[in-house]
Amino acid sequence: MNEKSIYLPIVFHFHQPVDNYGWVFEDSFKKAYEPLIDNIYKYPEVKVTLHFSGNILEWFLKNKPSFIEKLKTMAKRGQIEMIGGGYYEPIFAIIPYRDKIAQMKKLSNLIKKEFGLEVKGAWLSERVWEPNYPSFLNEVGLKYILVDDNHLRGTGLTEEDSFYSYVTEDEGKTLRVFPINEPIRYLMPWKPTYMTIDYLRDAASEKGDRVCVFISD
Numbered sequence: 385m386n387e388k389s390i391y392l393p394i395v396f397h398f399h400q401p402v403d404n405y406g407w408v409f410e411d412s413f414k415k416a417y418e419p420l421i422d423n424i425y426k427y428p429e430v431k432v433t434l435h436f437s438g439n440i441l442e443w444f445l446k447n448k449p450s451f452i453e454k455l456k457t458m459a460k461r462g463q464i465e466m467i468g469g470g471y472y473e474p475i476f477a478i479i480p481y482r483d484k485i486a487q488m489k490k491l492s493n494l495i496k497k498e499f500g501l502e503v504k505g506a507w508l509s510e511r512v513w514e515p516n517y518p519s520f521l522n523e524v525g526l527k528y529i530l531v532d533d534n535h536l537r538g539t540g541l542t543e544e545d546s547f548y549s550y551v552t553e554d555e556g557k558t559l560r561v562f563p564i565n566e567p568i569r570y571l572m573p574w575k576p577t578y579m580t581i582d583y584l585r586d587a588a589s590e591k592g593d594r595v596c597v598f599i600s601d
Contacts, residue, residue, distance in 0.1 A: 388588035390547070390596055393562070395467070395530065396420065397507055397601035399437040402472055409443055418451065424463070425454055434464050435507040438471030438491045445498065452498070459499045468492045468503040468526070477514045488524040505529060507599075511564070515554060522557035530599060533563035547587055547594035565596045572598055 398417060400409055424430055434455075436444070444451055458464045470476060470487040471494075479487075492503040505528045506521060513531045521529060533546040546563045553559070571580045587596055 386590040388585070388590050389592040390584055390588040390594045391592075392584065393433060393595065393597050395433040395435065395507075395597065395599040397435045397599060398440050399473055399601070400440050400443070402439050409440075409447075413448065413451075418448075421451065421454060421458075425458060428458075428461055428463055431463055431465075433467055433505075435467045435469060436495075437469065437473045438487075438494060439473075441491075441494060441498075456499055459501055465505075466495050466499060466501050466503065467505040467507055467530075468495065468524075469507040470509050473509040475509055475512050476517065476520075477512055481520060484520045485524060488520070488526075492524065505562075515552075518552055518554040518559040519557050521559050526559065528560040528562055530562050530564050530597060533566055536561075536563050547589075547596060549595060562595065562597050564599050568596055568598045569600070573600060 400412065424432055455464070459466070468488060468491045470484075471490040472487065474483070474487055476484050488506070495501055495503055504526060506526050507530060508517075511530075511532050513535050517529070528549070533543075536546050536550070537543065546565065549560050549562045551558050552561050567583060568580065571583055584596060587594060
């Protein structure tokens with residue numbers, strides 16, 4: 385029998401609302417953002433994907449230069465990927481088309497300028513999805529998006545089907561969709577480690593073509 389395997393992309397989301405209190409930024413940085421990145425930094429072989437909203441990235445650039453330098457080092461050694469999204473975390477479904485494009489480009493351009501990384505994927509604010517999203521996401525050069533797996537199950541796909549990526553389209557513009565796995569989102573942070581391992585072992589396949597996306601915000 386062939387050994388079973390499964391891909392486990394790990395994504396971390398960083399955001400604070402615009403004009404939030406300075407002490408909230410500082411407290412979150414000391415308790416969550418800095419310890420997380422410091423620990424990942426120690427293990428170059430561990431690769432993760434990061435998403436920063438534009439306003440929190442601005443705050444890091446202004447107030448935490450050493451944190452930014454650490455991220456730049458991780459980017460140069462191929463340890464991190466950065467995905468884009470709306471600069472100020474808008475709900476895309478309720479803003480004009482031109483603003484969707486502008487917000488996406490603004491964040492992608494900042495990431496390219498500061499870290500030299502090309503943005504190929506995106507995080508959707510509050511994980512809100514609409515069927516017409518592929519048009520504007522494709523227009524700004526994105527190749528893939530992360531969506532809750534319940535969107536796929538709502539179309540009739542099974543839980544087993546949600547371990548694969550899919551291509552969707554709008555007006556002929558295509559986009560690859562990676563489902564965010566709901567069970568793993570609650571297992572990894574809150575349950576004993578063996579439960580995550582057991583879940584992944586059960587989900588793995590001999591072909592090794594399945595993917596279980598974990599995202600933490």
